[in-house]
Amino acid sequence: xxxxxxxxxxxxxxxxxxxxxxxxxxxxxxxxxxxxxxxxxxxxxxxxxxxxxxxxxxxxxxxxxxxxxxxxxxxxxxxxxxxxxxxxxxxxxxxxxxxxxxxxxxxxxxxxxxxxxxxxxxxxxxxxxxxxxxxxxxxxxxxxxxxxxxxxxxxxxxxxxxxxxxxxxxxxxxxxxxxxxxxxxxxxxxxxxxxxxxxxxxxxxxxxxxxxxxxxxxxxxxxxxxxxxxxxxxxxxxxxxxxxxxxxxxxxxxxxxxxxxxxxxxxxxxxxxxxxxxxx
Numbered sequence: 001x002x003x004x005x006x007x008x009x010x011x012x013x014x015x016x017x018x019x020x021x022x023x024x025x026x027x028x029x030x031x032x033x034x035x036x037x038x039x040x041x042x043x044x045x046x047x048x049x050x051x052x053x054x055x056x057x058x059x060x061x062x063x064x065x066x067x068x069x070x071x072x073x074x075x076x077x078x079x080x081x082x083x084x085x086x087x088x089x090x091x092x093x094x095x096x097x098x099x100x101x102x103x104x105x106x107x108x109x110x111x112x113x114x115x116x117x118x119x120x121x122x123x124x125x126x127x128x129x130x131x132x133x134x135x136x137x138x139x140x141x142x143x144x145x146x147x148x149x150x151x152x153x154x155x156x157x158x159x160x161x162x163x164x165x166x167x168x169x170x171x172x173x174x175x176x177x178x179x180x181x182x183x184x185x186x187x188x189x190x191x192x193x194x195x196x197x198x199x200x201x202x203x204x205x206x207x208x209x210x211x212x213x214x215x216x217x218x219x220x221x222x223x224x225x226x227x228x229x230x231x232x233x234x235x236x237x238x239x240x241x242x243x244x245x246x247x248x249x250x251x252x253x254x255x256x257x258x259x260x261x262x263x264x265x266x267x268x269x270x271x272x273x274x275x276x277x278x279x280x
Contacts, residue, residue, distance in 0.1 A: 010048035011061030011097035013264045014238035016068070017224050018164065018195050019103050020256065021240045021249075023081035025160050025191055026107045028246035035111045036158035038104040039151060041144030041179070042165055043116040045123045046130035047088060048097045061097060063226070067263055069094045075259055077252050080107055100162055101127065105137070113138070113156070117147035145179035153187035164195040173207045180243065181214050191244045198237035201229040211241055212277040219277040220245045222253050224261055228269035241277065250274060 009015070029036045050061050065085060068074060070092075074082055084106035088096040098106065101116050108114065114137040118124045124141045131137040140147055148161060161183065165172045173196070180192050198204055208221060225237025242249065257272040264270070 007045065007048050007052060007054040008058045009060050010055060010099070011050060011065040013060075013064045013224070013226050014195070014197065014235065015097070016064045016260070016264065017222075017238055018240065019084075019098075019100065020078055020081050020260070021193060021222060021242070021253070022100060022103055022160075022162060023084070023107060024077065024249055024252055025193060025242075025246055026104060027080050028248060029158065029160060029191075030107075030109060032158075034158055035113075035156045036160065037113045037115055037154045037156050038108055039115040039148060039154070039159055039161045040101055040104070041117055041148050041161065041163045043101050043118040043123070043127055043139075044099050044120070044164075045126040046099050046101050048099065050095055050097055061094075063266065064264065065097060066094060071263075075256055077256055078260075100164060101137075102130070104162075105131070105134075110136070112136070115147075115151055115154075116140070117142050117144050119143055145175060145182070148179060148183050149186070152183045152190070154190075157189070159187070159190045161190055161192045162195075163192065167197055173203075174210075177207075177211055177214060181216065184216055184243065189244065191242065191246070193243075194241045196239050196241065197235045198223065198225055198229065198239060199235055200231050204239070208241070208277055216243055217278050218244050218280040220250060221273065221275050221277050222257075223273040224257060224264070224270075225272070226261070226264050226270050227266040239273070 084098050084103045087106055088098055104114055116139045118127055128139055163176055165176055176194055220242045223239030227236050229236055253274050261270050261272045
């Protein structure tokens with residue numbers, strides 16, 4: 001099933017959280033001189049035109065990145081992420097939004113590599129156009145978990161793996177857990193960052209508990225909800241489950257999330273969570 005298109009949702013509050021966490025992890029990996037690889041299992045198109053019909057139809061970016069655009073009080077920890085958005089919009093007008101591969105490209109540095117997989121026939125073409133001629137980027141049209149399993153362990157022995165499934169199918173929560181568990185068996189020291197939507201609190205709680213029961217240690221959960229949990233009005237928030245997070249990430253998000261939740265809240269019940277599913 002390949003009906004999901006992220007262009008409807010690019011730049012929304014969930015992207016802001018995901019790409020902030022992604023940027024902080026990449027910045028942490030860059031603190032050491034040893035090379036690393038960024039692996040994206042569900043890369044999608046690379047960049048998104050916010051003037052496009054799909055984006056304008058939902059207007060989700062207006063409740064996400066647009067709320068932060070032109071603010072002069074962005075916390076310093078968010079500057080690397082915001083810089084990647086500004087790089088696509090040099091004249092100051094918010095027209096384009098970077099997907100996770102473009103965020104990584106903007107931050108990763110010349111010595112490091114990007115491994116990008118995408119299955120959707122339209123998005124893979126756009127992805128290849130975006131990165132054409134970039135020799136540090138490898139792109140494959142393959143199932144994300146198959147591609148990940150085939151690349152573990154990476155030659156660099158240091159990696160951030162971003163897993164951002166569309167969650168179209170009922171099996172995708174279990175698929176994500178299985179994909180990370182299989183990769184972790186081959187490469188236990190990698191950083192694995194899994195995004196998930198908050199649609200049903202009961203479902204998310206079961207999902208997180210099942211993840212915690214897999215025998216993997218050192219798992220941090222970061223979640224931001226912009227309005228009250230409900231089963232009736234679609235996505236109310238999103239979260240990240242990070243295996244082997246950089247040691248500063250917990251404190252960084254404790255500093256950032258109060259401010260970010262305040263800026264992106266859609267009602268006064270907005271809240272965030274930072275907790276260890278499994279400690280080291």
